[in-house]
Structures are given as structure tokens and as C-alpha cells.
Amino acid sequence: MPRLSVRSGKRLAPLSKIEVYDLRVAGRKIVLCGVAFTKPQSLRAIVTDAARRDYQGLALTCKPVGKGTPCDGNIASKLGDAIVVQCLTPDGADLAAKLAENGILCGQPAQAGSTYKSCLSGS
Template identity: 70%
Template sequence: MEITECGKLVIADARLAVFDEYNLIERSCLLPSWAILVAEGILSVRRLGLLTTIALAFAVAFLSIIIAQRGNPNVPTPNPPSALQSVEGKLSIQSIDDLIVGAHRIILCGVAFEKPQSMRAMVTEAARRDYQGLALICKRVGTGTPCDGNVASKFGAAIVVQCFMPGGLDLATKLVQDGILCGKPAQAGTTYKPCQLSD
């Protein structure tokens, strides 16, 4: 028989009896509540094991659902409010592949400069002459552009966009027609015409 003191706690024969000065059962000793329930015979060891197993099974199932959803690309992730806003402002051409609209550095989705590097300065000057200061309204990738699902919405500090000139004409379409930029079918499908090897 084991006797342990906790106030006036007596443990004997796997039964718990806690007495105060009036010989009433008291449950304020430093034992967990499940231990008191087991010792008093209210909860058997078998039931405690079963409850522990069920709780563990629920925890594992819940954790596996969370992990599965994190790795599932089909689960849509909400865009922050700023990512859904359009970008508006005047076009500033630093170089043919360094464009700014308003206060945002942009990359036009679906097109790129693929001419020989020796032509970069000449092409940049042609683009500045025809498009510098043009008012544009741009949609970010992910909000209904031809590049949705094919390219990221940001590249470094630049946002990837589709821009429209006054009258609704797509800026990238116009730059491809003028021979300044080339379409990238991997990004935008057949929306923009790719350059021919002889260009």
C-alpha cells in the first residue's frame, strides 16, 4: 500500500481518497483530472486509451487535410486587394525592356525584345518617339490577361501586365506590329505574333 500526502491525500490500492477536515472528497490535488477519473473508477483505462486513440486519429486526419491543401495547385489562393487593382499612368521608357507606368515598373506579358543587342538603342529610341508619355491602363496578370496561368504576376520589382492605349488597343499588339517586340507563344499563346528568324 502506497501513501502519498497532498493536503490530506491518501492513495491506496489504486483508489483515490482525498479527505478534508470533514472527510469529503476533494479534487484540488496536483493530479490531472483524467487521473482522478481513472482512480475513482469513473473512467476505465481501456476507455482512456480509446479516447486517446480517437483524438490522435482526428488530429492526424486534420493535419493531412491541411498539408494536402497547401500542396494542391487547384485550390485558388485569394489575391491581396492591391494585386487586383489596375495600374494607370503615363508610359516612361527607360529602355525597350525597362518600362514604367505611373510609379510602377512593368513587364508587358506575352512579348519580349528578341532582336540583336546591337539594335537595342535604335529600337528604344523608336519606342520613345512613338509611345513615351502615352496614357495607359494596365491589367495585372491574373485578372484576365492572355498570360494568366502561364507567367507569374511579378518579376523582381516589376509587375507583369497587359496595357491598353486610349481607344482600347493593346500596347503589346502595337509594339509587335511595329516590329519593336516579339510575341512569346509560351506566355500568351497566339495573342501576339512571334518574330521570324529573319527579322
């Protein structure tokens, strides 16, 4: 599998692993900026299965925080061993927005303002 250079933001790579707390693109651990899993842990397996079914293998172009993402200036560019990124599908759709709209993840206003749908506000 090719290595993804998230710095360039110009290469497509498949979303290869989906766990609520472990997303990987081309083997590289990522955190999507502006969204998080904030639902009860009892829903974790169901939500993970839904995300895998709908998104695993999806080609993505990712750019790190600090390179023009909705989270620039609001979150670190790395969390542990994961790089914090915004990922777009080939048609330009924001993966975090899709996951928030589908109720899989929840928007985090402290990171990205009102860019992503928050589970608390229903917005």
C-alpha cells in the same frame, strides 16, 4: 506624378520611361506580358529610340497577370521588382500588340499563345 494602381485597371497613367528592359508607368516598373525584346543587342538603342518616339507619354490602363490577360496561367505575376501586366491605350488597343506589330518587341507564344506577332514566325 500619380501612382498607378495596376490592381484596379481603371486609372490612366502615362508610359513614363521606355528602355527595352525597363518600362515604367507612373514610376512603377512593368513587364508587358506576352512580348519580349529578342532581337540582336546591336539593335537595342535603335529599337528603344523608336519606342520612345512613338509611345512615351501614352496614357495607359494596366491590369496584372491573373486578372484576365492573355498570359494568365502562363507567367508569374512578378518578375524581380517588376509587375507583369497587360496595358491598354484609351481607345482599348493593347500596347504589347502595337509593339509587336511594329517590330519593336516579339510575341512569346509560351506566354500568350498566338495573341501577339512572333518575330520568328512572321505571323
